[in-house]
Amino acid sequence: MVEKKSFLKEKIDLNSPNKNIVPITTSIGNDGKLSIGGCSIEELVTKYDSPLYILDEITLRNSCRAYKKALEKYYPGKSLPIYASKANSSIFMSNLVASEGLGLDAVSEGELLTALKGGVPNEKIVFHGNNKSNKEIAFAVRNNIKVIVDNDYDLERLEDLSKSLNCDLEIMIRFTPGIECHTHEYIRTGSFDSKFGFGIENLNTLFEKISKTKHLKLQGLHAHIGSQIFELEPHMDLGKIMVNVVLEAKKFGHNIKKLNVGGGLGIKYTVHDDPPSIDEWIKTISNSIVKACKNHNLDLPTLMCEPGRSIVSTAGVTIYKIGALKKIPGIRTYLSVDGGMSDNPRPITYQSNYSACLVSNPLNINSKNKYTIAGKHCESGDVLLKEIELADCKTGDLLCVFGTGAYNISMSSNYNRIPRPAALLVCDGEAEIIQRRENPVDLLKYDVLPDRFIKQNSVHLN
Ligand code: LLP
Numbered sequence: 001m002v003e004k005k006s007f008l009k010e011k012i013d014l015n016s017p018n019k020n021i022v023p024i025t026t027s028i029g030n031d032g033k034l035s036i037g038g039c040s041i042e043e044l045v046t047k048y049d050s051p052l053y054i055l056d057e058i059t060l061r062n063s064c065r066a067y068k069k070a071l072e073k074y075y076p077g078k079s080l081p082i083y084a085s086k087a088n089s090s091i092f093m094s095n096l097v098a099s100e101g102l103g104l105d106a107v108s109e110g111e112l113l114t115a116l117k118g119g120v121p122n123e124k125i126v127f128h129g130n131n132k133s134n135k136e137i138a139f140a141v142r143n144n145i146k147v148i149v150d151n152d153y154d155l156e157r158l159e160d161l162s163k164s165l166n167c168d169l170e171i172m173i174r175f176t177p178g179i180e181c182h183t184h185e186y187i188r189t190g191s192f193d194s195k196f197g198f199g200i201e202n203l204n205t206l207f208e209k210i211s212k213t214k215h216l217k218l219q220g221l222h223a224h225i226g227s228q229i230f231e232l233e234p235h236m237d238l239g240k241i242m243v244n245v246v247l248e249a250k251k252f253g254h255n256i257k258k259l260n261v262g263g264g265l266g267i268k269y270t271v272h273d274d275p276p277s278i279d280e281w282i283k284t285i286s287n288s289i290v291k292a293c294k295n296h297n298l299d300l301p302t303l304m305c306e307p308g309r310s311i312v313s314t315a316g317v318t319i320y321k322i323g324a325l326k327k328i329p330g331i332r333t334y335l336s337v338d339g340g341m342s343d344n345p346r347p348i349t350y351q352s353n354y355s356a357c358l359v360s361n362p363l364n365i366n367s368k369n370k371y372t373i374a375g376k377h378c379e380s381g382d383v384l385l386k387e388i389e390l391a392d393c394k395t396g397d398l399l400c401v402f403g404t405g406a407y408n409i410s411m412s413s414n415y416n417r418i419p420r421p422a423a424l425l426v427c428d429g430e431a432e433i434i435q436r437r438e439n440p441v442d443l444l445k446y447d448v449l450p451d452r453f454i455k456q457n458s459v460h461l462n
Helices: 041-048 057-073 092-101 109-117 134-142 152-165 200-212 233-251 278-295 345-352
Strands: 032-034 052-056 077-086 103-106 125-127 146-149 169-175 217-221 258-260 301-304 317-327 330-339 356-358 370-373 385-392 399-401 422-427 430-435
Touching: 032 041, 041 052, 041 422, 041 430, 052 057, 052 430, 057 077, 057 092, 057 278, 057 301, 057 422, 092 103, 092 109, 103 109, 109 134, 109 356, 109 385, 134 146, 134 152, 146 152, 152 169, 152 200, 152 217, 152 370, 169 200, 200 217, 217 233, 233 258, 233 278, 278 301, 345 370, 345 385, 356 385, 385 399
Parallel strands: 052 422, 077 103, 077 301, 103 125, 125 146, 146 169, 169 217, 217 258, 258 301, 330 370
Antiparallel strands: 052 317, 317 330, 317 399, 356 399, 370 385, 422 430
């Protein structure tokens, strides 16, 4: 038998999971089949069905600890890593990051509620968003959650609220530092042309405005320059720019005590990706801020960062069952799976790439075939992976797609009325449900047929 070099043969980096394609606990059993978290994937699918999202607890905890450890090393005693919950928001994820001492960033009442229900202490939650509703702002203030002011509209409403409550409100402001990142345009948020935050050129006017309010206390600055970034220089520049803004704010009497540098560290989706480690990323940012503060004789502010993808993406995989095979001679062979763009909209949205293997033959022994993995949605563009090498496949085989922990379940939909998969947590040979599988009847829950329409009966469920 010929064994092709597979990404599953690569050495695992335990300290920086974002540098691996697969979860840390991935292994291949004596039977040659794939296990994660000590659980046989085949057995999990027999018990829980497919498609299935799986999160590996060890990988998640190692990612959280890598951020904490690096911050303690390069910025001792004055930091708070915050999990960007948009990457994967659930009561479980909130609980896990809280148990590791991380804070959490939320952008809606739904994410705030999930964080609180998951046990994240309110003083460790920050609330973002370029168009927060009045209800959301009131919810955050009522729960003592720090609001990151994104625009004048936020500022006015917070000022009104502070007046009506007759109490001081500590705020942070978000600004766009004008740093361009070589990343997909849709996820570039730090350049001047961005819907988020105050333009850096307008900050002095803003500082003056805040000074004139009775109750708003400007405590911190926030900037986020993009996502899936592999370069370190943009964050080095960001550190310097933020310290310059601290100096400007000082001129208006504001004592900035917190700097939040956002998230953005990339992960390895395929063998072609080589992101920096968590340690390198934190070192770059910390050193840049420490150096700039030293140069200007400033006390070190508390350093916050907001990783999302690099906390949760590598911990997650999605398992699909292969159904129809369609061979187009001389062109390609499509393998259709039982999920697709509703559980992972990233390929169709951002043309993102993933790595995958067969659960029964993960090392691609005797691999000589290229397959295109198509989803089951009624849309030609619903293709999850293009032209990947796999061992011989047949209907009923299971496919494992790696790196799906971030921005998959959180961006999932019910397109074509397809229910969302279940999500499992695996650890030490045990699997637990963290999100239940939806079923088609659940999807009818919010439909309303006005009384004047004739109701149909006799639907045979099961
Ligand atoms: N903080 C803020 C204010 C953000 O807007 C984001 C991501 C993060 C932190 C976390 O960034 P991360 O560490 O995950 O790169 N849906 C896209 C990604 C959008 C990212 C939006 N903001 C994707 O699937 O690639």
